[in-house]
Amino acid sequence: MFQRTIMIILVVVIILGGGFYAYQQLVPEVQDVDAGPVYxxxxxxxxxxxxxxxxxxxxNPSDGGGIRVSDALRMSGYSGEFIIDQILVKEGDSVSKGQTLVRLAATGLNDKISELEDEVKREEQALMRLTDLPREKIRDIDPSQGVTVRAPISGRVQDLDIVEGDKILQGQTINRIVDISTYNIPLRLTPGEYGRVKKGDKVNIHFANFEGTYEGIITRINPNPAPSGTSEDKQQGYIYRATVEGKNVGLVQPNMSVRVGTGTPQGQTNFFMNDSIVEKYVNQERVASSTEGIVTEVHVQEMDEVEEGDPIISLAGADVQETIQTRLDKIRELESKIRELNAIFPMLEITSTMDGVVADVFRQEGESTTPGDWLGHVYTxxxxxxxxxxxxxxxxxxxxxxxxxxxxxxxxxxxxxxxxxxxxxxxxxxxxxxxxxxxxxxxxxxxxxxxxxxxxxxxxxxxxxxxxxxxxxxxxxxxxxxxxxxxxxxxxxxxxxxxxxxxxxxxxxxxxxxxxxxxxxxxxxxxxxxxxxxxxxxxxxxxxxxxxxxxxxxxx
Missing domain, CATH: 2.40.30.170 (Efflux pump adaptor protein, beta barrel domain)
Known part of the structure; x- marks a missing residue:
């Protein structure tokens, strides 16, 4: 009981003491009315x-550049596919302005250029034949000067009946150039004769108009028998056809009658049963005009000997000028296309537009792409x-x-x-x-x-x-x-x-x-x-x- 009383007394003392302390802190002291503020x-x-x-x-980067396929490829005239061939950088790489970042491949581009170049050569050759000018001068030609028709081969002029002032149509035959150095003789061989000869064998030729025999060569034998075609062949039933070529000594003409046979060791000739004729000269070309025009000059006469490329006639006129101009325009058009295609090659190398760092590359090698595509970014x-x-x-x-x-x-x-x-x-x-x-x-x-x-x-x-x-x-x-x-x-x-x-x-x-x-x-x-x-x-x-x-x- 005594201890409980003591505890109560202590609690009361603590409460009273705390209250007094709080009072002192909260209630201001009485100030002297006349005291001024402190500053x-x-x-x-x-x-x-x-x-x-x-x-x-x-x-953030304030300046940036794109790894981008050139938009100019749209106007290049090339319709093929573009492939990402090589990616030369990766994210985080430092690059300099002008450095190649990506290489593209254009499928079929080289083949297309080669095709156009071949076409240019063909047009040049045609114009060279028309104008009698070398390749390096045909682009400077004056179409009003006309064209010259030339001999396609060396030989003799035949069937020329054109004079100055005549009008020539496109494709019209002007004459023939005949190489008379070699003639052609068709043979009709009996089955027995066919069995004794072969291609490449030498034979003797006897012309009805000349004395003696001349040498020839069998250049062709048809192994397939054919029905007899003449009354003289009827008794034989069928024949084999062959061809002999001989060198012209200068007097042989087509349609001359001949006999052909094989030689014997004694120097004699066993002639074939069927006679023949000189059919034609082996090499001959028709000379035709590639354009319409008026003959301004005839450079040769009938039976003249000419070399390949020698002038035959000259033509002039509006049609000739148009033909020359058309071929010139065609050449220039083809060359323009070639230049456009060649201009693609530099654009296949995508370069950096600035010094900087590769931010990202989000395409892969082997993928196809199109002009204007973004392949990645570069920042500075x-x-x-x-x-x-x-x-x-x-x-x-x-x-x-x-x-x-x-x-x-x-x-x-x-x-x-x-x-x-x-x-x-x-x-x-x-x-x-x-x-x-x-x-x-x-x-x-x-x-x-x-x-x-x-x-x-x-x-x-x-x-x-x-x-x-x-x-x-x-x-x-x-x-x-x-x-x-x-x-x-x-x-x-x-x-x-x-x-x-x-x-x-x-x-x-x-x-x-x-x-x-x-x-x-x-x-x-x-x-x-x-x-x-x-x-x-x-x-x-x-x-x-x-x-x-x-x-x-x-x-x-």
Whole structure:
């Protein structure tokens, strides 16, 4: 019972003691009515001030280029397929302007060019025959000069009955050129004769018009028997056909009667049963005009000997000019197509448009592609951009052209120069704490270590001033839209002074006018404190936190 009483007494004492202590803390002491307020002050000093805005954002390439198939290939006149033949770079590779990144292949391009080149040669040869000009001069030809028809082979002119002034139609035969050096004799062999000879055997030829025999060669034997074709052959039932060629001594003419046989060791000739005739000369060509025109000159006469390429006749007229011009135009058209196709080859090498880094390549070798297709991207690290946001208070310090110091956590110790490129004029919405956010776009002079997507910190320089009057920011207040401070005069009385301010940061403000160095500005007063907050031990008027040390001022 006694112990319980003691415990109750102790609890009561504790409660009474705590209540008394709380009363002392909450109830102010009775103040002397005549005592004035106590002020905290700081001197107006000279120093340097800098103002800036800290922000963070993400780096992005401000300049970029595409790995892209040339759009010009659409106009190349080539309808074949383009294939990705080689990809020479990979993501992350550094590349230089003009470096080949991808090579394409154009299926069938070389074959198409070769086909057109062959066609050009054919047109050139036709025009060379028409104009009697070498290849290197036919493109400079004057179509009004006309054309010359030439001998296609060496031989004798026959069947020429054209004179100057005649009109020649396209395709019309002008004459024949006959190579009389070799003649042709058809043979009809009996089965027994057929069995005694073979292709390549020499035979003797006897002309009814000449004495003696001449040598010939069997150039062809048909192994298939044929029905007898003449009354003399009827008794034989069937024959074998063969051909003999002989060299003309100069007097042999077609349709001459001949006998052919094989020689004996004694120098005699066993003639075949069936006689024959000289059928024709082995080599002869019809000379025809490839265009319509008027004969302006006949260069040869009947039975003249000519060499291959010798002129036969010359033609002129509107049709001739049109023929020449048409062939010239055809050659030029073909050559233009060849140039267009050859111009494709440089475009098959896709090069970098800039110095930079390969961002990505999203196609593979062997895939087909079309003009204008994107195969990947390249970006430059020498020029980056940074997107950041500042609140509606800090945006007042940010102007276009402001210098920016940019650092990247991933690259410690490096600082990159930047410049504010654009500041949005409208807020994007409310950010954290209810503050509106304004977009700021910053150009950054980058380096090879930077990569898109890196987080960066930017310090936007809003201005600096050296050796100017400075006051603490907490001394400033506003009345009637004017900046004011309170100062202590020589009598210790507080006076309100209008001030013109310049740069301001979170600790100091630049004073342009209204104060002098050494003036005491009031930063706090005992009037600003609740009675319970008064510091009874403060005898130095330092009711507000001590003013910054010289070291702290230097940091500002």
């Amino acid at each position: 905290a002050t700081q001197e107006v000093i000279r120093g340097d001030i800098s103002v800036g805005v800290n922000t963070i954002g993400q780096l 690290t020498s020029s980056m951009s940074m997107f950041a946001e500042v609140d509606d208070i800090d945006v007042l310090y940010v102007t276009q052209g402001s210098e920016v110091k940019v650092t990247v956590d991933a690259i410690p110790g490096e600082t990159y120069e930047g410049e504010v490129k654009e500041v949005s004029t409208r807020a994007r919405g409310e950010g954290g704490g209810g503050l509106s956010k304004f977009s700021v776009y910053i150009d950054v002079k980058g380096g090879p270590q930077l990569r898109p997507g890196m987080q960066a910190k930017g310090y936007i320089d809003a201005g600096t001033a050296e050796d100017v009057l400075l006051i603490p920011i907490e001394a400033i207040f506003q009345e009637e839209n004017k900046h004011k401070v309170e100062i202590l005069d020589a009598n210790g009385e507080a006076q309100v002074v209008n001030v013109e301010l310049g740069l301001m940061n979170d600790r100091h403000a630049e004073v342009i006018s209204g104060l002098e160095e050494g003036d005491l500005v009031i930063t706090g007063s005992s009037r600003d404190l609740l009675p319970s907050q008064e510091d009874k031990t403060n005898n130095n008027n330092n009711l507000i936190p001590d003013k910054p040390t010289e070291e702290e001022t230097a940091e500002d």
